[in-house]
Amino acid sequence: xxxxxxxxxxxxxxxxxxxxxxxxxxxxxxxxxxxxxxxxxxxxxxxxxxxxxxxxxxxxxxxxxxxxxxxxxxxxxxxxxxxxxxxxxxxxxxxxxxxxxxxxxxxxxxxxxxxxxxxxxxxxxxxxxxxxxxxxxxxxxxxxxxxxxxxxxxxxxxxxxxxxxxxxxxxxxxxxxxxxxxxxxxxxxxxxxxxxxxxx
Numbered sequence: 001x002x003x004x005x006x007x008x009x010x011x012x013x014x015x016x017x018x019x020x021x022x023x024x025x026x027x028x029x030x031x032x033x034x035x036x037x038x039x040x041x042x043x044x045x046x047x048x049x050x051x052x053x054x055x056x057x058x059x060x061x062x063x064x065x066x067x068x069x070x071x072x073x074x075x076x077x078x079x080x081x082x083x084x085x086x087x088x089x090x091x092x093x094x095x096x097x098x099x100x101x102x103x104x105x106x107x108x109x110x111x112x113x114x115x116x117x118x119x120x121x122x123x124x125x126x127x128x129x130x131x132x133x134x135x136x137x138x139x140x141x142x143x144x145x146x147x148x149x150x151x152x153x154x155x156x157x158x159x160x161x162x163x164x165x166x167x168x169x170x171x172x173x174x175x176x177x178x179x180x181x182x183x184x185x186x187x188x189x190x191x192x193x194x195x196x197x198x199x200x
Contacts, residue, residue, distance in 0.1 A: 126158050145169040
């Protein structure tokens, strides 16, 4: 009696499970012997089926986001030195191509890159996100917390304590530099206020 599709699929699955190592070894040997043929076939197939392949890859990435992210992270951690060496060699060999690609990519993604850079600087220097900075600006009505100048006219600066690294607020450049010049020392600032009051 002929077997059903499900029965055949089950038997194949069982066989693969039982013979994992043998199958892996066979596949490896086969690949080593036929590298060039396999590469040529893949290239030809991908050229002929660009849209189909792109669609399948997109669908696969969407379904397996977490797995792919975890795998890539683990792979990069294990192969840091190899990846760095390969990238260095590749960049050296393809300087013009890489420069051209980087330029095109930057032109297409200026806003995104600018946003990423801002986010990175804020997080690495002050420990806050761009969203958190914008919340602070809203609380301060988009004005310097000390002199109340509007940030529509000047650049906002994140002010933080150099001892605790705590973000205190958003200041204009003048007020931020002023605190720096007085070394965040309240006694010196009080003396400066008294000096100004006494010498009006």
